[in-house]
Amino acid sequence: MSTTGTETEVSPELLEEGRRAYALDREHVFHSWVAQGSFDPMVVTRAEGSHVWDGEGRRLIDFSSQMVNTNIGHQHPRVVEAIQEQARTLCTIAPAHVNPARSEAARLIAELAPGDLNHVFFTNAGADAVEHAIRMARLHTGRRKVLSAYRSYHGGTELAVNVTGDPRRFANDVGDAGVARFMPAYPYRSYFHSSSPGEETERALRHLEDTILLEGPDTLAALILESIPGTAGIYVPPPGYMAGVRALTRKYGIVYIADEVMAGFGRSGRWFSVDHWDVEPDLMTFAKGVTSGYVPLGGVAISEAIYETFRERPYPGGLTYSGHPLACATAVATIGAMRDEGMVEHAAWLGENVFGPGLAEIAERHRSVGETRGLGCFWAVELVKNRETREPLAPYGGSSSAMGEVVGAVKAGGVLPFANYNRIHVAPPLNISEEVARRGLEILDAALEVADRHAD
Incomplete structure (x- = not known):
């Protein structure tokens, strides 16, 4: 053989x-x-x-x-066993009903997430997490446009692929998704002719603010950014860039969505990659590593301010498998194994x-x-x-x-x-x-x- x-x-x-x-x-x-x-x-x-x-x-x-x-x-035997045990106990239930696996998974994710991201909306994967995060931001702000970076990837569904900033969107992009794009900080292939990381940060942030002003701050619902871009190149943001992006979103009242679908759950040596820069987003998308891919699961971690928007106002969105017991039990076991080991x-x-x-x-x-x-x-x-x-x-x-x-x-x-x-x-x-x-x-x-x- x-x-x-x-x-x-x-x-x-x-x-x-x-x-x-x-x-x-x-x-x-x-x-x-x-x-x-x-x-x-x-x-x-x-x-x-x-x-x-x-x-x-x-x-x-x-x-x-x-x-x-x-x-x-x-x-991983611990996670395989958890899936088997959950299947014996409760395979599926409608998302309107409470199930212990979902409640515990939400608690753990909220505990690990930065800032006040204390509420979790579960999706099937990363792309629909992005779709729902943008929907939440649009409803929260009453605005439509979304800012995203070139050299980015946010998923393959209709809105997510249009928000994507690399060539995989070309065949699907008809230009009417309400997306405006900016050049990211990328020192190796700098769009700003920078000669140092500090210069790259300064010039990239100036470009981003110019883009916000030229697009019209009052038209922008959200800015979505991979904390460390994944398939677009794993280019780590230079010092000061992420904090600068966060400061600009606060200055202009734009919802900051941290895309942690690939970079989250330990991938970069922190639970979430935004933790490297002590950045606290308004919304955070996750998937992939939350279950190590054993059962599909994604979600949006939601700040208190955005949660309050929907305290008395129904959120117009949902999925048949939101918070699926098998997936959430897998997440609980995965997080437990990652912590204990x-x-x-x-x-x-x-x-x-x-x-x-x-x-x-x-x-x-x-x-x-x-x-x-x-x-x-x-x-x-x-x-x-x-x-x-x-x-x-x-x-x-x-x-x-x-x-x-x-x-x-x-x-x-x-x-x-x-x-x-x-x-x-x-x-x-x-x-x-x-x-x-x-x-x-x-x-x-x-x-x-x-x-x-x-x-x-």
């Missing part, structure tokens, strides 16, 4: 099941974000901890956490002692690496053709044969990466061991020899 890394048995029955699943997938399943005919998806036959096994029985280190959501790793602290330690230094060393060895950046278990390796010009190895909004070769080399070495445009993202489970994390970096290091062949 062909394996990569440590030899691990995958039974013939699982391999045969995987082959049958692949055939049925290609016959019946319609996949997202790809042309259907040429798509050749990888079969996953098994997953455990920080590893997955593909359709050939090869073991891969999961440096993607799938969709950057499997924060506690695969098949110190996963958030471990993620911070890995970022400071393994990923940060390790990726910096990799950058020194490879001329194809323009920059490495991140926090906790949330890092990006930006690949370029030329370090001086910073020409990306794949165009913005697309891919290239060079990037395809690099991703293939990473997988052949035994790592399942998260790749987007010209970047490889390093986003493993928060409880990955130091040994496995370092092994993953070694594999990435070797694979980048392929990228170097395409760089000047």
Whole structure:
């Protein structure tokens, strides 16, 4: 049997099941974000901890956490047991009724959330959390327009994809969603010709305030911003930027929505990434890591001021599965496991002692690496053709044969990466061991020899 890394048995029955699943997938399943005919998806036959096994029985280190959501790793026994117990007790109930799992999940999230975000509206995932947060902001302010950053991603549903600021919105954007955009602070590819992080913060905030004034403050309901943008590049805001954004939203009476769908629940080494800058939003969207993806769940954490808007006024929105017992029991168990096992602290330690230094060393060895950046278990390796010009190895909004070769080399070495445009993202489970994390970096290091062949 062909394996990569440590030899691990995958039974013939699982391999045969995987082959049958692949055939049925290609016959019946319609996949997202790809042309259907040429798509050749990888079969996953098994997953455990920080590893997955593909359709050939090869073991891969999961440096993607799938969709950057499997924060506690695969098949965590405590969470699996909680799902089983909840299924035996109460599988489902209408959202109008109280269920203990939802009440406890809301309590825990409110306890962890910054500021006075003491109320939680549960959704099915991140995109509908964004949709409802914007609806709340519009009703709260009586305004319509929403400010969002270029190089951002907020979800695939109608409004969320229009609020998105990267090319995935292009085919869906008809320009009537009430969205205005601004250039974010992004030091590596500065839109403001900045030469230092401080200069980037100053110029980006001046641009944002100009945008607010030119759009008309009294027309703006909300500003939505990923605390650390995820699929758009994991570009960490420079010092002072997030506090400056918050100050501008307060100055002009704009609801500040922190999008923590990908960056939340320990991903960057804090429970929520806004905590790095002591920022308190009016609304906060979450999903992904709240259940480690075991059962779909998202939500909006709501400040007291916005809650008061709906104390006597009905909120015109809801979902059949809002606060679903299986999902909420999963969230309770996930948060408990993260707390008891110190996963958030471990993620911070890995970022400071393994990923940060390790990726910096990799950058020194490879001329194809323009920059490495991140926090906790949330890092990006930006690949370029030329370090001086910073020409990306794949165009913005697309891919290239060079990037395809690099991703293939990473997988052949035994790592399942998260790749987007010209970047490889390093986003493993928060409880990955130091040994496995370092092994993953070694594999990435070797694979980048392929990228170097395409760089000047």
